[in-house]
Amino acid sequence: MHTTNRLFSTLSLLVLLAGCQSFLEVQPELQVDESQAITNASSAEVALNGLYNRLGNDGYYGSNYQALAYLSGGDIQWTGSQGAPQEITARKLTADNGYVGNAWAAIYRTILAANYLIETVPTLADPQLTAARKDQLVGEALAIRALSYFDLVRGWGGVQLVLTPTRKPSDNTGITRSSVDETYAQVLKDLTAAEPLLTNTTNRNRVTRKTVWALRARYHLYRGEWTQAEEYAGKLISDAANYRLAKPYSAFFANNAVATPESVFELAFSNSFRNGHANWWLPPALGGRREWAPNAQLVTLLNDPNVGGNRKDLIAQTAPPGNLWYGRLYYRNPIGTDPQYIIRIAELYMIRAEARARVGKLTDALADLNTVRDRAGLSALTAATTPDLAATLLAIEQERRVEFPFEADRWFDLIRTGRVATVLGITDTKKYVFPIPTSEILADKALTQNEGY
CATH class of the missing domain: 1.25.40.390 (Serine Threonine Protein Phosphatase 5, Tetratricopeptide repeat)
Structure with missing residues (x-):
């Protein structure tokens, strides 16, 4: 897959400032041999911090992915002069759009970072890394990978499923796009695998079993699986000691x-x-x-x-x-x-x-x-x-x-x-998904463009 190759030298695994106590402090990353990046408990914890950084990166939840949805939804206007956001609000989105390219790349960077943790952490032999802690690290990575693929599929439709680390440029090449159903199936597979590995605790900044329940409720809603959506939403709502609506x-x-x-x-x-x-x-x-x-x-x-x-x-x-x-x-x-x-x-x-x-x-x-x-x-x-x-x-x-x-x-x-035509007047169903970035299409012959772009 081209995204993995293009990002290989700078992404791989995120090795961040040593000695950090919080992922709030670990923005910088080093270019290292990712095959040696996670070697012990300390480097595994730093890598997990880096994974959360990827989730909050400017291309992902820190800006661009959110902006694609904001500016598409009809209630937010663009008041600047840049061409990329103007394309979105004018319903003239192209495959060369910078917001599209940045969001796509940032989400796959997050997936790649999760893949290193998922594969490497179970193999580590470090007395400071207990079996329970290994489970937690892998569970968090699985849940974040699930969220990443969920965001890809609802934005772009079926995508390439990259499920192993990219340690050299030839890794993960030639992967064809999975269908929408197959991509959603991977989301559910990762959430299902993550749930028993995680602690049943409350942590609003890190993934726990309760976070997985919330993500599953959203997943089942999107899939029209109403009984499961009600069930998983209810798990959080019934936990009134920890989750309740703030007033006002x-x-x-x-x-x-x-x-x-x-x-x-x-x-x-x-x-x-x-x-x-x-x-x-x-x-x-x-x-x-x-x-x-x-x-x-x-x-x-x-x-x-x-x-x-x-x-x-x-x-x-x-x-x-x-x-x-x-x-x-x-x-x-x-x-x-x-x-x-x-x-x-x-x-x-x-x-x-x-x-x-x-x-x-x-x-x-x-x-x-x-x-x-x-x-x-x-x-x-x-x-x-x-x-x-x-x-x-x-x-x-x-x-x-x-x-x-x-x-x-x-x-x-x-x-x-199915309300977008009625509410926003967008009747061309091909525009209900974002385009695959042109740079990705040109570099990876296995990757096909969404129809209409």
């Missing part, structure tokens, strides 16, 4: 809050490892560029007391004469130290609501939906306002829209529910 809505992010009971999995950042989102959301007066901004329709929804409720705290307006609306989920000083929210307990409520509705449990679905609405300061919906499945699903769609507007949720929701 802004409590999970305002006043420099981190790792609140709202979060199931969030990435932490610091001065030495920065989250790129604030740079794009904040106006210049607050240190950003405000090149991603809520459009007028989203501003109206969030400011409507009957729709947005107290979620209006997600946005603010610059002083006159500009009067420009901006997103303030990412706002901290120093800039770039905001957490990145990968999955919150609110999403588990919304997953369970939809899963219950799909199997005819409309009363139970409304109960979950109203729990999220109550936190937003909204009145409860009733059987009179949502009398049937169609009305309930529309209510869930609307709630997700204003609950997760800055968490890259909207585009993928509309695609998976």
Whole structure:
């Protein structure tokens, strides 16, 4: 596979600054012989730290992958002058788009880093690396690889499955694309393998068994497996001692809050490892560029007391004469130290609501939906306002829209529910996936382009 070859000299395994105590401090990486990179307990721990860094990299959850979804979903506008994001918002995405290329490469870098841990850690003979700790390291890597392939398949469709390390340029070449079903099957295989290896503890910045349950709930929702989606979402919702909705809505992010009971999995950042989102959301007066901004329709929804409720705290307006609306989920000083929210307990409520509705449990679905609405300061919906499945699903769609507007949720929701043509007017189904980067197609004859690009 070309991605693995092109990144071979700089990726391989991530050997980061020695002696780091936290993955917040391990941004730099060295180019080394990756076949010798993981040799003992210490280097294995550093490699795992590096894997989380890959997940939060600017190309992945730190910026570009999220931006592809933001700018595709219809509620976020681009206010800058760069061509790549303009292509996305104008529905003229090409295979040469820089956001596409950066996101694709960053996700595969994450997969490659996970592959080294998955293969190498079980072979290590170090008395400081217990069997339980080996299981935890491998389990975290498997879960992150599952998340990476999940993000690839929902963005690009079926992709090349690279499941072993790339130690030399000839490794992992000539791999053809798997189907969508085969790619999803790999996601489930990795999550299933990870679950028994991980501890049943609560950690909002690292993967545990509970994180896997949350990811499985999302996976089953996308696959239309409603009973399993309800089951796995319920595992987190029932753990009220550790996971609950923060009240009011802004409590999970305002006043420099981190790792609140709202979060199931969030990435932490610091001065030495920065989250790129604030740079794009904040106006210049607050240190950003405000090149991603809520459009007028989203501003109206969030400011409507009957729709947005107290979620209006997600946005603010610059002083006159500009009067420009901006997103303030990412706002901290120093800039770039905001957490990145990968999955919150609110999403588990919304997953369970939809899963219950799909199997005819409309009363139970409304109960979950109203729990999220109550936190937003909204009145409860009733059987009179949502009398049937169609009305309930529309209510869930609307709630997700204003609950997760800055968490890259909207585009993928509309695609998976078959609503993108109705809502966004995009009738060309070929545009429901992103293009494979041109550079990858040219370099790897085994890789085929998505139809329409």
